Amino acid sequence: MSATAKPSADALADRRARAKAWFEDLRDRICLAFEALEDAADPALYPGEAGRFERTPWTRGDGGEDLGGGVMGMMHGRLFEKVGVHVSTVFGAFSPEFAARVRGAETDPRFYATGVSLIAHMRNPHVPAVHMNTRFITTTQSWFGGGMDLNPTQDYQRDKSFEDSVLFHQAAKAACDAHDPAYYSRFTDWCDEYFWLKHRQELRGTGGIFYDHLDTGDHDADFAFTRDVGEAFVKAYPQIVRTRMDTPWSDDDREEQLVRRGRYAEFNLLYDRGTKFGLETGGNINSILSSMPPHARWP
Template sequence: MSDVTPDPLTLKQAETRAWFEALRDRIHLAFEALEDQAPPELFPGEPGRFERTPWQRPEGGGGVMGMMHGRLFEKVGVHCSTVHGTFPADYAKSVPGAAEDPRFYATGISLIAHPVSPRIPAVHMNTRFISTTQSWFGGGADLTPVLDVDRHPEAKDTLGFHAAMKSACDAHDPDWHAKFKQWCDDYFWLAHRNEPRGTGGIFYDHHDSGDYARDFAFTRDVGEAFLFAYSEIVARRMVEPWTPEEREEQLVRRGRYVEFNLLYDRGTMFGLKTGGNVDSILSSMPPVVKWP
């Protein structure tokens, strides 16, 4: 028996990684089940299945890409990564606790789903745990309806999604939802078009209340709330037929996704700056897109 006491930070890193990977597994199963349940008259062909591709990062760590191109989900990526190393000097200055020591550890799950049907909104979710000389959680989830009728903030899908996020926040602090909802609205803003990317959700970063157990429980609840809320939306909307005009509108709106992720997204920048897997980082791009 070893008398060495495990480092508390190492235990946190292992615990958070295990949770993110367990959530990934559950989401894969849930989305594959939705593929099976999709009505064949609207979604012909064989139900999709996730393909997992491991990758290694030469500087330390790696991850597993999980991609599915199905009949219901035109493209969905649900990935986990755990990486460590040293931030580039120019980037370290912008990361809490890294200016004095650029070494870091990061583990998390990221998801982006682009459904075939324009009646089903696209969605993004990620949660992560990062440690430098400081440690914190970050993440959130946001919804992107593509049809004009669904892009109103009071549309049913959006109301249900926000209610789930609020419930996750309220279980830990009644002030968090308003704060993180506004953060999401501010963050997912296309400044060059003066419009939001979608109808929002929550976003938080550098989140350290001083209580690791509380912050980890909150992050777990965000993942649970996402899985429940989005699965319900997909199951309810996948029985609705759509028109060629609605598909065209969907493809044009997907262009906004591309613009945001390439111009503003901090996760994209983090992945590229830390030598992440380029295919995984850019898997958020829609499979088919148009600009008018």
């Protein structure tokens, strides 16, 4: 369902500013939570200095016309082998080919997109990798999208009945149920459909929720739901990390992790909408491809 009344220019500017500010605040809190986990990691399992995020601003385009940009946040730590938490705010006009595929851009290619995205690849194979993003996009229409999905790398964890996935899904369901009792069933099914590796006939992970083009006609309600998705992530994932981070691992566990990381890379390069959107709109290539795992194997 979409809104029937188009907001004024001032109202739309306010919506964009509030969304951008929220994504930046969520980014800051996630980075602090991840750095605290780095500090808490057992030196016997994770020797060396605790990692810290390095933030790198970037601008879109050639530096002439203002087309937006963002801040790439990367940490290569002892617990978080590679984690990126990025915020971007980009605007301008889609290419004619891309505009034809984007809702509301068919007749007017101008767009505005702001969002936060993250991917965490963990050093310990028993700590699942994770992905989360939320975004607000406007063309001649506007909507929210995003989600959160868990990506265990060990076979014994790759079932939705495993306790980590149960906790993760419970947090996602609570966020959904607070807004619409139909959301969780719809969005978790959407997640499984979206993160399906067609060429391998398997799921990338154990899922979570995924949604797009959320425009019910009540902008504030849609924004509140998107914020609750972010809060659900902040609540659930650090708890999962704390539960698994002290588990020792073997060379075989690491090998299994690297093979599963290969599946993650395949999805992002072949199917991921965010990757395609970033490349089509001239985003920062380092930020876009930072989701790639630091090491992977295709034996």
